[in-house]
Amino acid sequence: MTPEDIFVTPQWVKERQGQSGLKIIDGSWYMPAAKRNCAEEFEKVHIPGAVFFDQDEIVDPASSLPHTVPSPEVFAAAVGKLGIKVDDEIVIYETGDLFAAPRVWWLFYIMGARKLHILRGGIAAWQAERFATQSGKATPQPVEFKPSYAPENIVFIEEMVLLAKHRQAHIVDARSAERFTGAVPEPRANVRSGSIPGSVNVPYGSLVEEGAFKPLETMQVIFEAQGVLKDKPVVTSCGSGVTAAVLFLALKLIGYENVRLYDGSWTEWGSVT
Numbered sequence: 001m002t003p004e005d006i007f008v009t010p011q012w013v014k015e016r017q018g019q020s021g022l023k024i025i026d027g028s029w030y031m032p033a034a035k036r037n038c039a040e041e042f043e044k045v046h047i048p049g050a051v052f053f054d055q056d057e058i059v060d061p062a063s064s065l066p067h068t069v070p071s072p073e074v075f076a077a078a079v080g081k082l083g084i085k086v087d088d089e090i091v092i093y094e095t096g097d098l099f100a101a102p103r104v105w106w107l108f109y110i111m112g113a114r115k116l117h118i119l120r121g122g123i124a125a126w127q128a129e130r131f132a133t134q135s136g137k138a139t140p141q142p143v144e145f146k147p148s149y150a151p152e153n154i155v156f157i158e159e160m161v162l163l164a165k166h167r168q169a170h171i172v173d174a175r176s177a178e179r180f181t182g183a184v185p186e187p188r189a190n191v192r193s194g195s196i197p198g199s200v201n202v203p204y205g206s207l208v209e210e211g212a213f214k215p216l217e218t219m220q221v222i223f224e225a226q227g228v229l230k231d232k233p234v235v236t237s238c239g240s241g242v243t244a245a246v247l248f249l250a251l252k253l254i255g256y257e258n259v260r261l262y263d264g265s266w267t268e269w270g271s272v273t
Contacts (some may be wrong), residue, residue: 001252007120007212008107010129011088013091017049023028023084024050026123027104028094029242033187041095050093050136051082053104055242066104066188066240067153069263073145075111083140086147090094093119093126098208099243106245106261112148118198121211153248155235161273163235165198166247170228174247175240175266187239191270196237200226202272204238204246213250233258237265 016022026049028111042052049074058078060068070078084090091115094101102116106114115148119125127133155163155194161168173195178184180201182193205218214222228234234256241263251259 003070003213003216003253006008006116006118006249008091008117009120010126010131013047013119013126014129014131016089019089019195021085021088023025023082023088023090024178025053025082025084025090025092025104026050026094027053027055027092027101028096029055029100029103029179030096031084031187031239038095039221040225042273043137044090045121045123046135046138047093048132048134051140053079053082053092054102055103056232058107065264067242067263067270069107069110069241072111072149075107076145076147081140081142081144082138083143084145085143086111086145087115088113089117090114091117091119094122095124096122098122098211098246099204102243102249103242106153106248108259110150112146116211125211153260154156155260157264158197160235160262160264160269163200167198169233171196171235171237171262172199172223172226172228172247172251173199173201173266174204175201176203176205176238177201179266186266186270188267192268194270196269199237200228202226202228202247204243209248213253216254219250223251223254230256232259235262236258237269239265240267241265 026042029236062068090099092104173180180195236244238244244261248261
């Protein structure tokens with residue numbers, strides 16, 4: 001896995017538009033405080049042929065936490081309705097600056113898809129090239145998505161408590177420094193401020209540059225400066241599991257092999273521990 005494998009340019013997508021097996025996904029999501037409706041924004045403008053992946057809807061319906069990973073059956077049913085198969089060439093983009101798209105990438109990754117890409121620079125880069133956009137609802141033809149679920153990429157609360165207690169993994173938090181230290185309140189109700197004991201802070205934005213990642217060597221230095229070496233497994237966390245995927249993907253690209261994502265993240269830890 002290399003940055004060139006993951007991040008594709010608008011020209012790369014444009015050249016392949018209309019080809020069988022290329023699927024384009026708008027994976028935009030914002031914190032509730034932003035008061036943005038990404039589904040409505042998608043209907044106003046999107047890349048031709050794209051579908052919208054709703055990160056608030058394609059979740060575990062039984063969980064009270066935001067963005068909880070759905071079962072492979074729930075995921076397969078939802079993305080099958082979007083016209084996506086597991087062996088499709090999938091390009092994910094967003095309206096933000098590499099904030100939400102990696103979470104969609106990660107979900108497809110743990111469900112078995114491997115031809116996964118992120119549009120460098122998001123839809124802004126597409127529009128900067130003056131490539132066509134369209135509006136309206138997407139009308140994909142439903143297909144069967146056959147998942148190959150890999151739950152070993154996920155950490156759940158019971159294990160997370162043990163990992164933190166016994167310092168058995170590097171725990172890396174993608175939130176801002178102010179949220180990590182507890183200097184500002186958490187944006188969600190009934191979630192206290194602070195961080196997981198023993199965790200370190202690598203704000204996701206410190207890794208991002210022009211809608212993609214900074215050079216691998218730069219990211220390596222950033223992680224190592226926080227003591228995140230390859231001597232132990234790494235678990236990424238954030239507020240609700242979204243930007244933790246930014247760290248997950250960055251670490252994978254650098255060459256960290258044993259990386260997992262704590263899906264409940266601080267919303268769970270800060271409300272139940």
